Amino acid sequence: MPAQRNLMKRNLTLLLVMLALAGGAWWASNNLNKSTTLSDYEGSFAVPDTTMIGHVHVLNRNGKSLRLDRKNGQWVVNDTYRVEPRVMEEMLETVSQIEVKYIPPASMIPNIIKSLGAHGRRVEVSDLKGNILKTYYVGGVAPEGTGTYVMMEGSDQPFVVSMKYFHGSVSARFFMDEKDWRDKSLFPMKVDDIVSFGIEYPRHRDKSFVIEQKSSNDFTVKPFYDLSPVINGKINPDRPAELLNRLNTLRIEGFENDNPERDSISRTLPFCVIYVTTRDSTERITTFHSIIPHDLDGAILLDQMGRPLPIERYHVNSNWGDFMMVQHHPFSRIFWSYDMFFK
Numbered sequence: 001m002p003a004q005r006n007l008m009k010r011n012l013t014l015l016l017v018m019l020a021l022a023g024g025a026w027w028a029s030n031n032l033n034k035s036t037t038l039s040d041y042e043g044s045f046a047v048p049d050t051t052m053i054g055h056v057h058v059l060n061r062n063g064k065s066l067r068l069d070r071k072n073g074q075w076v077v078n079d080t081y082r083v084e085p086r087v088m089e090e091m092l093e094t095v096s097q098i099e100v101k102y103i104p105p106a107s108m109i110p111n112i113i114k115s116l117g118a119h120g121r122r123v124e125v126s127d128l129k130g131n132i133l134k135t136y137y138v139g140g141v142a143p144e145g146t147g148t149y150v151m152m153e154g155s156d157q158p159f160v161v162s163m164k165y166f167h168g169s170v171s172a173r174f175f176m177d178e179k180d181w182r183d184k185s186l187f188p189m190k191v192d193d194i195v196s197f198g199i200e201y202p203r204h205r206d207k208s209f210v211i212e213q214k215s216s217n218d219f220t221v222k223p224f225y226d227l228s229p230v231i232n233g234k235i236n237p238d239r240p241a242e243l244l245n246r247l248n249t250l251r252i253e254g255f256e257n258d259n260p261e262r263d264s265i266s267r268t269l270p271f272c273v274i275y276v277t278t279r280d281s282t283e284r285i286t287t288f289h290s291i292i293p294h295d296l297d298g299a300i301l302l303d304q305m306g307r308p309l310p311i312e313r314y315h316v317n318s319n320w321g322d323f324m325m326v327q328h329h330p331f332s333r334i335f336w337s338y339d340m341f342f343k
Contacts, residue, residue, distance in 0.1 A: 042152050042155045042157050042159075043100045043152075043157075043159055045098045045099070045100070045134060045136055045150060045152070045159075045161060046095065046096055046097060046098050046099060046134075047095055047096055047125055047133050047134055048096050048097075049096070050092040050095075050096045052127050052128065052133075053070070053092065053095065053096075053125060053126075053127065053128075053133070054069065054070045054126060054127050054128035054129070054130070055067070055068065055069050055070070055124075055125070055126040055127075055130065056068040056091060056095065056123070056124070056125055056126075057122075057123070057124040057126070058121055058122070058123055058124075058174050058176065059121065059122045059124075060121050060122075060176055061117075061118065061119060061120065061121075064176050065078075066078065066176050066178065066181070067079065068083060068088070068091065068181070070128065075088045077178055077181040077182060078178055081178070081181075081182045081183065082182070082183035082185075082188065083181050083182070083183060084181060084182060084183045084184055085183070087180070087181055088181075090173055091173060093163070094163065094170055094173040094174075095123075095125050095134070097163045097164060097166075098150070098161050098162075098163060098170055099161060099162065099163065099164070100159045100160070100161055101142075101147045101159075101160045101161055101162040102147070102159075102160050103157075103159060103160070104142070104149070104158060104159070104160055109157075109158060112139065112149050112151075112158045113151070113156065113158060115139055115140060115149070116137045116139040116149060116151055116158065119139065119140065120137035120138060120139045120149075120151075121137065121138045121171075121174050121176075122135065122136075122137055122153070123135070123136055123137070123138055123174060134152075135152070135153040136150055136151060136152045136153060137150065137151050137152075137153065138150050138170070138171050138174055139151075139158075139171065140169075140171065141169040141171065142160045145169075146162055146167055146168060146169065147160035147161065147162050147169070148160065148161055148162070148169045148170045148171045149161075150170075179254075179255045179257075182255065184251040184252045184253075184254075185248060185250070185251055186247075186250050186251065186252055186286065186316070186324070186326070187247035187248055187250060187276060187284070188248060189247070189248060189276070189278055190248065191213075191241060191244045191245055191247075192216055193278045193279050193280075194213055194244055194247075194276060194277070194278055194279075195212070195213060195277045195278060195279055196210060196211065196212045196213070196275070196276070196277045197210070197211045197243070197244060197247075197274075197275070197276050197277075198210035198211070198224055198274070198275040199224070199272055199273070199274050199275075199334075199335070199336070200224050200272060200273045200274075200275070201271070201272050201337075202269055202270060202272075202273075203269070203271075204337075205224070205225050205228055206223075206228050206229070206338065207337035207338055207339075208223065208224030208225060208228070208338065209221055209222065209223060209224055209336070209337070209338035209341070210222055210223075210224050210275075211240045211243070211244065213240075213244075217241060219235070219237075219240035219241070220235075221235055221239075221240060221338070221341045223338055224338075228338075231338065231339060231342050233342040233343060234342065234343050235341050235342055235343075236341060236342065236343050239340065239341045240341065243334060243336055246333050246334050247276070247334065249330075250326075250330055250331060250333075250334065251330070252316070252324040252325065252326050253313070253324075253325045253326055253327055254324065254325050255322060255323070255324055256315070256323050256324060256325050257321075257322060257323050259315075259323055262315075262317075262323045265289050265315050265317075266287070266289070266317045266323075268289055270287045270288055270289050271288045271289065271290045271311075271314065272287075272288050272335065273285065273286070273287045273288070274286045274288070274334075283319070284318070284319065284320065285318065285319040286316050286317070286318050286319075287316065287317045287318075288314040288315075288316055288326075288331075289314060289315045289316070289317070290311045290314055291311065291312070291313040291314060291315060291325075292311065293309040293310075293311075293312065310328075311328050312327065312328050312329075313325055313326065313327055313328060314326050314328065314331070
């Protein structure tokens, strides 16, 4: 019996020692991982406070550069164009929420680093004063399809990162084409900034008009052409503001500056020309050319009654150099005629 009791004591002691070692190993594994890998410089990619971010610079291995800068509360791409607000929100969401998903196996690291060197994009995030907050390289998609390889500059330890509530590769958020970042507002101005707004319909001269704003919410409406008859009725006072308030809600479908038919389209008689002059004396002129539905052979498509199908889109040429496409449905809300302003 004494021998049996001694054996049981030794077994119990050994079991307690093993449990203690296992517990220590678990604690060390988790806490060392956090203190030496996930929470230090190498694995800390996010800038949680987006209000301090003033610049995001993305550079690919071919030398193509994309700069996003916050200026006077407005984001600008490549020092030239306003940035599309929704797209910028996604970028700020990415750089503020990017987090480590797991550490790739050691056997994969050499190939990951090689791939980052050959195809990765360098991302530099700076504060409003230009001080660099984070610099890291974004690579391709990890095997499971939702993680992305990322490595901090100056490190040789890549990670697989992701974002909460986002199922996809964050690399897709760092695209390089400037036109995809540009603000798609065709008339990015406030009503109070507008001095005059006019629509010229070359085929319907009597429908053309000009709105002039003398002071805030004080409008006059007159024919666009001097020889067009003047309507002597009383102006509905809410109508000019109603039209002008619709302008900054209108967005283009896309930029088509490389359209090979741009010159020939621009020479055709337009559906309308819109003129907007603002208080800083800037005049924005946009010319709308109807896109007539046709088949692959160029024949105009007809409905069952033999009439041409309705216009669904326009090419828009601008005096600031852009050639764009817009949809008829949203823009039809501003294609008013002169008589619509009167009671």
